[in-house]
Structures are given as structure tokens and as C-alpha cells.
Amino acid sequence: MNTQHKKNRPRGGLLILIGVCLFLMLVSSFSTSFNSVLRNGVNRVLMPMQRGMNKVGSYVFKRLEKLRDLEEIQEKTQQLEEELALLRSQNAQLKLKEKELNELQVLLKMQEQYPDYESLGAHVIGKSSGNYFQSFMIDRGSRDGVRIGMNVLAHGGLVGLVTAVGDTYATVETIINSGKYVSAMSTRDGSHFLVYGDLQLYSQGLLGLENASISSDLGTGDMVVTSNISDLYLPGLLIGYVESMKTDSNQLTRTGTVRPAADFDSLDTVLVILTVKEKGE
Amino acid sequence: MKRVLAYFLLILVFFLVQNNIFAASSLILTVPNLLLILVFSVGFIRGTFEGMLIGFACGLLNDLFFGSTIGFSAFMYTILGYGMGLIGNLYYTDFVNMPLILCLLSMLIYHIGTYLFAFLIPGYGGFGAYLTTVAIPELLYTGLMTLVLYPLLRKVEALIERWEVRKPKTYV
Numbered sequence: 001m002n003t004q005h006k007k008n009r010p011r012g013g014l015l016i017l018i019g020v021c022l023f024l025m026l027v028s029s030f031s032t033s034f035n036s037v038l039r040n041g042v043n044r045v046l047m048p049m050q051r052g053m054n055k056v057g058s059y060v061f062k063r064l065e066k067l068r069d070l071e072e073i074q075e076k077t078q079q080l081e082e083e084l085a086l087l088r089s090q091n092a093q094l095k096l097k098e099k100e101l102n103e104l105q106v107l108l109k110m111q112e113q114y115p116d117y118e119s120l121g122a123h124v125i126g127k128s129s130g131n132y133f134q135s136f137m138i139d140r141g142s143r144d145g146v147r148i149g150m151n152v153l154a155h156g157g158l159v160g161l162v163t164a165v166g167d168t169y170a171t172v173e174t175i176i177n178s179g180k181y182v183s184a185m186s187t188r189d190g191s192h193f194l195v196y197g198d199l200q201l202y203s204q205g206l207l208g209l210e211n212a213s214i215s216s217d218l219g220t221g222d223m224v225v226t227s228n229i230s231d232l233y234l235p236g237l238l239i240g241y242v243e244s245m246k247t248d249s250n251q252l253t254r255t256g257t258v259r260p261a262a263d264f265d266s267l268d269t270v271l272v273i274l275t276v277k278e279k280g281e
Numbered sequence: 282m283k284r285v286l287a288y289f290l291l292i293l294v295f296f297l298v299q300n301n302i303f304a305a306s307s308l309i310l311t312v313p314n315l316l317l318i319l320v321f322s323v324g325f326i327r328g329t330f331e332g333m334l335i336g337f338a339c340g341l342l343n344d345l346f347f348g349s350t351i352g353f354s355a356f357m358y359t360i361l362g363y364g365m366g367l368i369g370n371l372y373y374t375d376f377v378n379m380p381l382i383l384c385l386l387s388m389l390i391y392h393i394g395t396y397l398f399a400f401l402i403p404g405y406g407g408f409g410a411y412l413t414t415v416a417i418p419e420l421l422y423t424g425l426m427t428l429v430l431y432p433l434l435r436k437v438e439a440l441i442e443r444w445e446v447r448k449p450k451t452y453v
Binding site: 027 | 293297298300301302303304309310312329330333334337340341342344345346347349350351352353355356359360363410411414415
């Protein structure tokens with residue numbers, strides 16, 4: 001093949017491009033409005049194409065996935081039926097208790113601490129290609145009322161936080177990202193601790209848990225929800241269930257792992273909570 | 282002009298396939314880095330100038346959609362495109378395994394760069410974890426895709442060249 005190499009091109013071009021990159025990095029880390037202007041422009045052009053490609057992709061892959069899922073589903077059905085029987089009996093008991101609780105709440109005029117948040121459904125239309133930074137894009141934006149800092153749920157569990165918003169899209173950074181911490185608590189004994197993303201743990205489908213007090217008796221299966229002292233997440237959102245716990249060598253704190261409620265490998269629809277946590281500034 | 286148009290289409294198709302088809306499927310857990318293949322292939326085949334321009338465009342696109350800092354991927358890809366162009370200028374070969382060597386080299390540069398950049402943010406895991414959970418799986422898949430895409434890209438290059446020759450510029 002006849003390939004012509006343009007030899008000895010001036011280095012100036014490279015220096016200019018590198019300069020532009022460094023400039024962009026500098027500006028974008030200080031100014032968020034600059035980011036959103038740039039992102040909005042590109043998005044307006046590419047969004048319809050991305051949506052189309054996503055449809056093509058899901059059309060092709062959904063068929064394959066269906067076949068794979070069939071076996072899993074059969075197995076799961078059996079499990080679920082057993083669980084259903086158990087839950088039915090528990091439900092009956094709980095209903096009685098709920099009635100009692102309602103009566104007591106009326107008596108105490110307790111304020112509802114965890115109101116039902118207003119939310120908005122959205123489709124996941126793209127995911128970051130880097131296998132390191134886990135973020136994805138949804139097809140709802142500021143036009144639908146999505147704002148930076150809103151919490152995002154899927155499968156009933158916390159998924160992440162909206163970090164960038166355009167007119168018709170928003171980017172969501174997930175809690176499985178390495179270095180992301182969520183202030184959490186246990187619903188059983190109310191003890192507070194941190195849940196964090198970790199590469200190694202996530203390859204086993206888990207999140208990390210640390211800074212739990214030695215006095216807390218957290219154990220496998222305990223429900224973990226976002227804490228009311230978190231400044232990013234609304235209180236009472238389900239994160240997952242404790243998988244394992246161990247006492248640290250300092251004999252002061254306990255660490256462990258949490259199995260997230262949301263399945264991060266198969267996110268296609270998510271729920272955006274339209275309330276942003278008040279930071280009390 | 283036709284070349285610019287062809288590159289534009291190539292970048293778009295690679296980007297959409299990578300991020301909106303591959304990454305959006307739950308069957309594919311590790312997404313091959315198609316844009317990287319495009320950058321090092323064009324750089325190697327066509328030289329430093331086109332390599333760095335394609336790199337810049339691919340990186341910027343990636344940053345605008347998914348990066349937390351705009352400009353970082355653009356920076357990495359620009360340098361990669363330029364570097365691969367240098368290798369191509371000095372030592373162009375049709376050796377069968379060359380694309381794989383290039384792929385390995387670019388992945389190495391890209392991942393070490395990304396890791397160093399990410400390491401500035403506290404709380405990231407060690408390099409070992411990064412290597413085994415991210416870099417090596419991605420390298421394997423990207424290597425596989427290279428075997429398919431590199432010959433394809435060379436055919437596309439030949440096609441563009443034929444195009445350009447068919448309609449030579451007339452100087453008066």
C-alpha cells in the first residue's frame with residue numbers, strides 16, 4: 001500500500017494542541033458553567049444519534065440477554081415462591097403492627113422524617129467507556145427539572161448523584177466509583193458509618209463499609225440506608241445489605257462489606273429524586 | 282476535505298458503538314477502547330499530524346460526554362496519536378503483529394497516564410488492583426478488537442486515498 005508519511009511536520013501543532021488541552025483542564029476544574037456550555041452544545045447535536053444507537057444496541061443485545069436470563073429466571077421463580085410464602089405470613093403480622101404504629105404516631109403527632117420524595121423516571125442511554133470511572137448518562141435534563149446534586153435510584157437502591165446537567169440529558173456518577181463515600185446508617189440499631197466504592201471489592205459486586213463503632217452489633221443481612229447526616233444524599237434511601245463484618249486491629253472500629261441493592265451491571269431505567277438535600281448553608 | 286469528512290464519520294461511529302452499544306449492554310462487562318484503536322491506527326498509518334488531530338478530537342468527545350475534567354483524555358490521546366505517528370514515520374512496517382504491539386504500547390501509556398492522574402484524587406485503590414480489574418481486561422478486549430479493526434481501517438485509508446487521487450486538484 002502506498003502510504004505517504006508527512007515527515008518533519010512542525011512540532012508547533014502538537015504544542016498548541018497540548019496547550020489547548022491544559023487550558024481546558026484548568027478552566028473546567030474551576031468553572032462549571034464553562035463545562036455545561038461546552039457539553040450542551042455537543043449534546044444537542046449528538047443526542048438523537050446516541051439515542052438511536054442505543055435502541056439498535058438494546059434491540060440486538062436484548063435478544064441474547066433474554067436467552068441467558070431464562071434459566072436464571074426459572075431458578076429465581078422457585079426461590080421467590082418460597083420467599084413469598086414467608087413474606088405473606090410476615091406481612092400479616094406487620095399489618096397489625098403498622099396499625100398500632102399509626103395510632104401511636106397520631107398520638108405523638110410525630111413529624112414524618114422520611115417523606116415520600118417526588119421522583120422522575122429516566123432511561124440510561126450511555127455509559128462511560130472507561131472501565132475505571134463509572135458514570136452514565138440519562139435522557140432527562142434541566143428541561144424536566146433535573147438539577148445537579150439530585151439522588152438517583154434503581155431497583156429500589158441508591159445508584160449515585162447527578163453531577164452534570166444539560167437541557168436534555170444528565171450525567172450520573174455512581175457510588176461504586178473508587179473514592180466515593182456515602183454517609184450511611186443501619187436501620188436496626190441506628191449506628192452511623194461510611195459506605196465507599198472500591199475497585200477490588202466491586203469486582204465481587206460489593207461496596208466497602210468502614211468506621212462503624214465497635215459497640216454496634218452490625219451483622220450479615222442488616223439493612224443499610226443513607227444517613228440523615230449526609231450532606232449529599234437524602235436520608236433513608238436504601239443502599240444495600242451488610243455482607244460481612246470484622247473488627248479492626250485497633251479494636252475501636254469495625255469494617256466490612258455491603259451488597260448494593262441496585263444492580264450496577266444492568267441499569268436501564270433509573271429514578272431521579274427531584275428533591276435536593278438541603279445543606280443548611 | 283473528503284478525508285476530514287471520512288475521519289469525522291469514523292470518530293462518530295466508533296464513539297457511538299463504544300459508548301452507546303457496547304457500554305450500554307449488560308452482556309459486555311469490559312468495553313474495548315475503540316477510540317484508542319482509531320487513534321493509534323491513524324497515527325501509525327498516516328503520521329504525526331493526523332494522529333494528533335484525531336487523538337485530540339476523540340479525546341475531547343470523550344471528555345465532553347463522560348470526563349470529569351474536560352481536556353484530560355484529549356491530552357492523553359493527542360500525545361498517543363503523535364507518538365504513534367512518530368513510530369510510523371521512523372519505522373513503518375506491514376509486520377502482522379505490529380498492530381498488537383502498538384495496541385499494547387498505547388494501552389500502557391494510556392493507563393499509566395490515567396492512573397497517575399486519578400491518583401491525585403485520594404481514595405483510589407493501589408496500582409495492582411487497577412491493573413487486574415481495569416487495565417488487563419480492557420487490554421485483552423481491545424487487543425481482540427484491534428485484530429478486526431486495524432485491517433479494516435487500513436482498507437478505509439486505501440479507499441480514501443483512491444478517492445483523493447481520482448479527483449486531483451487542478452492548479453492553473
